[in-house]
Amino acid sequence: MAFVDFRNVWLAYNDELLAKGHYAVEDISLQVQEGEFIAIVGPSGCGKSTFMKLTTGLKMPSKGSITIGGQPVTGPLKISGMAFQAPSLLPWRTTVDNVLLPLEIVEPYRSHFKSKRKEYEAKARELLRSVGLAGYEDKFPWQLSGGMQQRASICRALVHEPKMLLLDEPFGALDAFTREELWCALRDLHAAQRFNVILVTHDLRESVFLADTVYCMSRSPGRFVVKRDIDLPRPRDLEVTYTPKFTEIVHELRGHIGAFRQPVGQPVGQAAPALPQ
Amino acid sequence: MKRKTLERFSPFIVLAAVLLLWELIVRAFGVPEFIFPAPSQIAQQFAEFRGPLLEAAWKTFWVTMLGFAISIVVGVLLGFLIGSSRMAYQALYPLMVAFNAVPKAAVVPILVVWFGIGLGPGVLTAFLISFFPITVNIATGLATLEPELEDVLRVLGAKRWDVLTKVGLPRSMPYFYGSLKVAITLAFVGTVLAEMTAGDSGIGYLMQTAGSQQRMSLAFAGLVTIGAMAMAMYELFSWVEMRTTGWAHRGSQAA
Numbered sequence: 001m002a003f004v005d006f007r008n009v010w011l012a013y014n015d016e017l018l019a020k021g022h023y024a025v026e027d028i029s030l031q032v033q034e035g036e037f038i039a040i041v042g043p044s045g046c047g048k049s050t051f052m053k054l055t056t057g058l059k060m061p062s063k064g065s066i067t068i069g070g071q072p073v074t075g076p077l078k079i080s081g082m083a084f085q086a087p088s089l090l091p092w093r094t095t096v097d098n099v100l101l102p103l104e105i106v107e108p109y110r111s112h113f114k115s116k117r118k119e120y121e122a123k124a125r126e127l128l129r130s131v132g133l134a135g136y137e138d139k140f141p142w143q144l145s146g147g148m149q150q151r152a153s154i155c156r157a158l159v160h161e162p163k164m165l166l167l168d169e170p171f172g173a174l175d176a177f178t179r180e181e182l183w184c185a186l187r188d189l190h191a192a193q194r195f196n197v198i199l200v201t202h203d204l205r206e207s208v209f210l211a212d213t214v215y216c217m218s219r220s221p222g223r224f225v226v227k228r229d230i231d232l233p234r235p236r237d238l239e240v241t242y243t244p245k246f247t248e249i250v251h252e253l254r255g256h257i258g259a260f261r262q263p264v265g266q267p268v269g270q271a272a273p274a275l276p277q
Numbered sequence: 278m279k280r281k282t283l284e285r286f287s288p289f290i291v292l293a294a295v296l297l298l299w300e301l302i303v304r305a306f307g308v309p310e311f312i313f314p315a316p317s318q319i320a321q322q323f324a325e326f327r328g329p330l331l332e333a334a335w336k337t338f339w340v341t342m343l344g345f346a347i348s349i350v351v352g353v354l355l356g357f358l359i360g361s362s363r364m365a366y367q368a369l370y371p372l373m374v375a376f377n378a379v380p381k382a383a384v385v386p387i388l389v390v391w392f393g394i395g396l397g398p399g400v401l402t403a404f405l406i407s408f409f410p411i412t413v414n415i416a417t418g419l420a421t422l423e424p425e426l427e428d429v430l431r432v433l434g435a436k437r438w439d440v441l442t443k444v445g446l447p448r449s450m451p452y453f454y455g456s457l458k459v460a461i462t463l464a465f466v467g468t469v470l471a472e473m474t475a476g477d478s479g480i481g482y483l484m485q486t487a488g489s490q491q492r493m494s495l496a497f498a499g500l501v502t503i504g505a506m507a508m509a510m511y512e513l514f515s516w517v518e519m520r521t522t523g524w525a526h527r528g529s530q531a532a
Contacts, residue, residue: 053428056428056432057432058428058431058432076431076432076433076434077432078432078433078434080432081432082425082428082429082432083429084425084428084429086423086425088423088425088426088429090444090447090448091524091525092447092450092522092524092525101430101443102429102430102433104443105430105433105434105435105439105443106433106434107434140524142524156429157429160433168425
């Protein structure tokens with residue numbers, strides 16, 4: 001049985017929009033296996049972030065059903081951790097204290113926080129070390145570079161050992177080299193801990209490099225139009241991104257994205273210039 | 278290094294230059310003391326009326342502090358209420374803006390009718406004039422939370438209260454200290470205003486009396502005293518601000 005199971009999910013943001021039949025996402029069905037890494041790509045404004053809200057239980061579907069881990073979703077899901085494009089670390093807390101923040105809030109850690117603080121702190125430091133932030137634990141976030149802040153943000157999302165990690169364009173604001181470094185950091189974390197990852201991104205190479213399955217979404221209404229299994233063998237090295245097979249998959253996905261754009265854009269043939277082979 | 282020392286002493290250099298210019302102009306044009314006294318004449322009055330000036334200053338100071346303390350308590354509570362609930366914001370904000378726009382000088386006579394001459398009007402005017410910036414700043418700090426961060430915490434099962442105490446309040450602290458610096462100077466204005474219209478002691482009363490006797494130098498000495506007190510308190514809060522919320526001022530630290 002699938003770990004995450006969306007069955008014909010529709011969401012309108014309020015009753016008014018629902019009455020008019022304006023949905024942010026339409027007829028979404030997907031099944032994610034335990035430990036699977038999926039990526040969702042699509043043009044901006046296609047409802048990717050709405051999808052995130054549905055998966056974490058911050059929004060309830062207007063129609064359809066969502067079950068996660070065999071349970072119907074009825075409210076915020078504590079088994080999930082989130083990170084966004086902006087690291088949004090708290091500037092008055094040191095990096096390790098930022099990572100500890102979720103443990104001050106989520107049960108069962110919350111009740112033991114005072115008595116087990118040492119243990120939790122050791123855990124947070126270990127996590128920071130594993131993403132290459134050793135030596136920066138006691139620095140303030142604003143003393144860290146953008147890439148380091150994003151690493152810390154991912155650690156914050158993972159510190160309570162969630163079963164599911166949701167990333168909303170987490171590497172969007174980083175430069176190309178830092179981004180590739182962080183891909184590897186995320187790949188290694190996922191390989192070691194086998195949590196589910198749902199990665200929302202604009203970057204096709206990123207999605208193909210990291211994910212087991214890539215879903216393409218169309219723009220308003222948000223619908224899944226393509227599901228593509230990425231059968232590149234793991235562990236994947238950055239070298240794989242230069243192989244013809246990789247390029248072929250990226251190219252194929254790019255074709256799907258382009259296809260959605262045509263009805264909105266220019267006539268066929270004059271659309272985006274062809275990608276280099 | 279040299280530039281840094283210069284920067285540090287620049288306020289004093291400017292002050293000295295202004296005083297010197299002032300003295301020169303008054304002397305050069307022979308302006309009579311009862312119109313516009315020279316700094317030297319004001320200083321002389323300081324020496325002569327040191328006792329009464331200090332006594333009046335002390336009175337004004339603690340009346341101001343009392344009013345200011347009330348305004349911190351009320352300002353923070355109101356700000357907390359307005360900033361954490363959209364309903365309260367909608368309901369209270371227009372009323373508060375209207376109230377803040379009322380000239381406080383017009384309120385003093387009413388306060389005198391209610392509380393008589395003396396402490397009451399001074400403390401209350403200081404409070405009424407200074408709580409608004411505190412309220413607005415706390416409310417702003419609380420209301421401008423990043424929605425992503427709120428999502429991160431809400432998924433973990435955080436209640437509104439958790440979000441407010443873990444994120445909202447620390448976040449609004451720089452705003453709070455910023456507002457204290459504004460509020461303390463306003464509080465002095467409030468106290469002196471009340472003392473001038475309806476006081477029986479304090480710097481405001483002293484200035485009013487000196488003015489009516491055409492002793493301009495003494496009135497100016499009162500002005501200088503208030504200025505100095507307000508400045509000292511301002512510096513105190515700046516210092517507390519830097520000590521407690523240095524993270525919000527890292528630009529100036531690096532410089």
